[in-house]
Amino acid sequence: MTDQVYHIPVMLHECIDGLAINPNGIYVDLTFGGGGHSKEILKHLDKGHLYGFDQDADAEANIPQSDKFTFVAANFRDLKRYLRLYGVTQVDGILADLGISSHQIDEPGRGFSTRFDGDLDMRMSDAMSLTAKDVLNTYEEARLHKIFGIYGEIKNAKTLAQAVVAQRALTPFSTIEGFKSLLKKFAPRGKEFKYFAQVFQALRIEVNDEMKALEEMLLQTVEVLKPEGRLVIMSYHSLEDRLVKNFIAKGKFQGEVEKDFYGNLIRPLEPVTRKAVTASAEELVANNRSRSAKLRIAKKL
Numbered sequence: 001m002t003d004q005v006y007h008i009p010v011m012l013h014e015c016i017d018g019l020a021i022n023p024n025g026i027y028v029d030l031t032f033g034g035g036g037h038s039k040e041i042l043k044h045l046d047k048g049h050l051y052g053f054d055q056d057a058d059a060e061a062n063i064p065q066s067d068k069f070t071f072v073a074a075n076f077r078d079l080k081r082y083l084r085l086y087g088v089t090q091v092d093g094i095l096a097d098l099g100i101s102s103h104q105i106d107e108p109g110r111g112f113s114t115r116f117d118g119d120l121d122m123r124m125s126d127a128m129s130l131t132a133k134d135v136l137n138t139y140e141e142a143r144l145h146k147i148f149g150i151y152g153e154i155k156n157a158k159t160l161a162q163a164v165v166a167q168r169a170l171t172p173f174s175t176i177e178g179f180k181s182l183l184k185k186f187a188p189r190g191k192e193f194k195y196f197a198q199v200f201q202a203l204r205i206e207v208n209d210e211m212k213a214l215e216e217m218l219l220q221t222v223e224v225l226k227p228e229g230r231l232v233i234m235s236y237h238s239l240e241d242r243l244v245k246n247f248i249a250k251g252k253f254q255g256e257v258e259k260d261f262y263g264n265l266i267r268p269l270e271p272v273t274r275k276a277v278t279a280s281a282e283e284l285v286a287n288n289r290s291r292s293a294k295l296r297i298a299k300k301l
């Protein structure tokens, strides 16, 4: 492990305010990471309890010494199942700070960063088997096109997908440097770093099945939140934010909000803030990672 700071929590106070913590309530931090948000939640608890989920074993190094805290080494897509294991059926608030931690990016061996050479891995958990290398070496061209275009939002996704398929027929991909030498040919001049980051983001989302896990998790949050319970979700990608926004507005990901016989809206959540909250000017200066963060806060009806 590198000796850098594990992760600086983004919009810490905005998230805590959003949770409107009841000192005796039960809370869930679905993305424990460096524990920045969790440690702040714990300061607000009296008889309450906090469950912190993370699928990455590295996060366990940050577990606080507190009898008010339980670490859950699991994917948040299994939220309900794990809470049930601890005898919890209803909670007062849920926080999720999506994506990867600075620690994960800064660890060369994990394969998330374009700054280091190493294996094209990108798994957030050892329990997963699919790696970025597998995606590049085995996925059909059309699927790669979709992943680069939708998850990476890159403009020449089709050309890149074609090039990946042609290149791997000669030599299968194995290292970050090897893949980057192909990417260099397609990156807009002067914007190489941004292009690499977008392609890597796309692969990371696919490897960790992030969109599906987010959908499954959101659907379970409304089953476990008490009425008036808070849902606080921070995302760093427009696709994720759209999913969260739609879910808060309609209780589903597509289509219109359902209505009852009398035309009243049937939805499980109500937004607490009309628009997504973004980082303050001070935080943007202090922590570059906060620049793309969008925080959405909702209340269970």
Ligand SMILES: C[S@@+](CC[C@H](N)C(=O)[O-])C[C@H]1O[C@@H](n2cnc3c(N)ncnc32)[C@H](O)[C@@H]1O
Residues within 6 Å of the ligand: 007, 008, 009, 010, 030, 031, 032, 033, 034, 035, 036, 037, 038, 053, 054, 055, 056, 059, 074, 075, 076, 077, 097, 098, 099, 100, 101, 102, 124, 213
């Ligand atoms: C942005 S970091 C959270 C940082 C944390 N809020 C802090 O203050 O240190 C995201 C963390 O969530 C974890 N994570 C991402 N997706 C997950 C999932 N589906 N299930 C469980 N943990 C997940 C990652 O392993 C990572 O440690």
